[in-house]
Amino acid sequence: MNRSRKAYLEALVELLRTKSYSKITASDIIGRSGYGRTGFYRQFSDKNALAAALVKEHTAMYARILANDLRDSQCNMEDMVRHILEHVMQHRAEYHAILSSQIPGHGFDEFCACALVDFRIMANARPNCSDAELDYDLFYYATTRQFADYLRYWDAHGYEPAAPQMAKCIAGVIDHLSPGDALRFDNSDGAESRGDVGLISFAELS
Template structure:
C-alpha cells in the first residue's frame, strides 16, 4: 500500500474513532466520517465498501495490535509458568497503556459493537491456554470453553472500564485466572 493511501486510511480511521467516542455507531453516517476525515465520498469507497467494513477493519487493527503486543510481551518476558507473568496480565497492561483506543471504544456508546470483535480476536490468544485434558475429562467441547474464556475476559475488561479502572492489571489477572480455575491450563 502506498504512502498516500496509508495516510488516507489513517485519516478515515481517526475520524471514525473520534466519532465513535462521541456517539453511537448507528448514528454515524458515511457523510459524518468523510467530513471529519476531509476526504471525498469516492475516496472513502475506494478504501471501504461500507461503514460496516470500516468498523470491521478498525476492530481488526486495534484488537490484533493489542493481542499481538501482549503475546510478544509474554514471549519476551519468558514463557508462562511458575512465577512468570501470564499473557492475560500482559494483555491488561497493554490495554491500560493503549487506553485511548480500545478501552475508550469498549466503554463508549458503541461498546456492544466491539464486544464480539474483541472476543473473536482473543480466542486465538486464549485457545492454547485452555486445558484440553480437563475439557476432555469433563466432556466439554473445546470451542465452548475457548469462547467462555474469551468472553469472560472481555466482560471483565468492560466491568473494569465501567468501574473507572480502579484495580491493577495484576489484581484482575489473578481474579480472572482464579475464576476460570480448571478451564485454563
C-alpha cells in the first residue's frame, strides 16, 4: 500500500473516533492525512470510495486470520475467536463504524458479503469436515454472519468483557449450538420433557 493511500485510510479512522461518518467530509480526511487533494482524488472518487476500500481491507484481514487458523491443526475454537477479537480491538473505531452500519452501503451486510468473497478466493481454507456434500458457500455465508453478529453484540456492549473472556463466551456458545437444537429450560410446569429439561417451540414464543 502506498503511503498516501495508507494516510487517507488512517485519517478516516482517526476521524471516526470522534465524529460520525455522515459529518466527515473529504476535506476533513485530506486535511488530517497530511497529503493533498490531487492525491486523494487520483485514488478515490469521494469519501464513500475510501470507506469501501477500508471495509475491503478489513474483511481481507478478517478472512486471512480465520483462514490461517483453519489451516493450523493446533488452533482450537477459542484460539480462533480470540485472534479475531484481538484484531477487532486493534481496529475498534473502524469496526464500530462497520458493525453499527454508520457508513451507508458499507456496513454489516457488506462486511459479510466481502468476507464471503475473500473466503472463496482462499479456496484452500476449508473447515475440518468429512462431509463431501457440504456447501462451502453456505457454510461461510452462515458462519460469517453468525460470527459478525457476535462482534456486533460485543461492539454494542462497549467491547466488554475483554477479548480473552469474550472469546471463552463465544467459543462456549459455538460449542453448544448445533442445527436442530431446541430451546430448553427448567421443567417446573409440566411441559413436555426430555430428561430433566423442558422443551418449547419457537412458535410458542411468538
